[in-house]
Amino acid sequence: MSVKTMHTQEVKELLEKVAGLNQTGGNERVKTIVHRVMHDVFQIIEDLDITPEEFWNAVYYINDLGKNGEAALLAPGLGMDKYLDIRMDAEDEQAGLAGGTPRTIEGPLYVAGAPVSEGFARMDDGTQDGETMILTGVVTDENGKPLPNTLVEIWHADLKGGYSYFDKSQSEYNLRRSILTDAEGRYTAQSIIPSGYGCPPEGSTQALLNQLGRHGRRPAHIHYFVSQPGYKHLTTQINLAGDEYTYDDFAFATREELVCDAVRIEDAAAAEQYGLNKPFT
Ligand code: MBD
Ligand code: FE
Structure with a gap:
């Protein structure tokens, strides 16, 4: 069952708060990037119907990647x-x-x-x-x-x-x-x-x-x-x-x-x- 939530007001406001767009401090460039990255992550979850299990697998994968010190090895592998x-x-x-x-x-x-x-x-x-x-x-x-x-x-x-x-x-x-x-x-x-x-x-x-x-x-x-x-x-x-x-x-x-x-x-x-x-x- 696929659901569409991405372009609701609730998600739009969530993304703005996540990226600190309503805060005066911080770094504008970082805000722009994080806003866009999280928007696209949410969009991927919606478009591909990512299950919670798939999502948490990805999170623990990143944990392991860091523990192994392999982030800079995965990067060239992914082009x-x-x-x-x-x-x-x-x-x-x-x-x-x-x-x-x-x-x-x-x-x-x-x-x-x-x-x-x-x-x-x-x-x-x-x-x-x-x-x-x-x-x-x-x-x-x-x-x-x-x-x-x-x-x-x-x-x-x-x-x-x-x-x-x-x-x-x-x-x-x-x-x-x-x-x-x-x-x-x-x-x-x-x-x-x-x-x-x-x-x-x-x-x-x-x-x-x-x-x-x-x-x-x-x-x-x-x-x-x-x-x-x-x-x-x-x-x-x-x-x-x-x-x-x-x-x-x-x-x-x-x-x-x-x-x-x-x-x-x-x-x-x-x-x-x-x-x-x-x-x-
Ligand atoms: C290497 O030795 C290398 O040169 C690159 C690009 C990625 C992994 C190992
Ligand atoms: Fe090399």
Whole structure:
């Protein structure tokens, strides 16, 4: 049995009081947002005939989500981070700021304060014998002019798909480094090829994904922040080609332009060809 109450005077007045519209204190923006959010929640309950049981399930779900610290993991799983990116791309397009390496989502696993070095960093602590990975590139401005002294922050998962800090078994800042580009705008990092990430199988995010018939996996990827005063901050990732999930990412972060083939380097001549003639540790 469905009932219509949404547009009665009683509900209209309830919503106004809920959002403090009849109060002088508080923050107008917050009032506007809460008024709209609660209006839409009420509307959903009416339109979908949400039962009290379904409603309280949702409330306890949010409780668990918070206890698990997974709100910022559920968000990309529901496409919210990607949606914000779509909006920022559109904004850049409008402002004539499109072009260059595309952005993609940050994800919930960045940690500030990683060790900073100039030109080169080794990122792994040597405790896992993964395949050595060399990341190198040049940061340029929109005209292709190299930008020295630009901060390139890189972070990625280990062989088990876990990130230091969140995975307490890893050493501090393992697989997290900040590199300032050299005089030619170049950075180089030595690390190990990461594995893909999977949502905690017993967590709240995976529980909802299960209800949607979805997996909670990301392809192997490497996160970047690139920043330089006076320039737009870039948040992006490398998504490794050939991963089962490269084009099936639960967080919708993969973009065609960000999919990279790893090139296997077997000898000194090949290393030279890629400009990797510096001694690595
Ligand atoms: C990750 O490692 C990640 O990058 C994103 C976007 C979401 C969850 C885990
Ligand atoms: Fe990640």
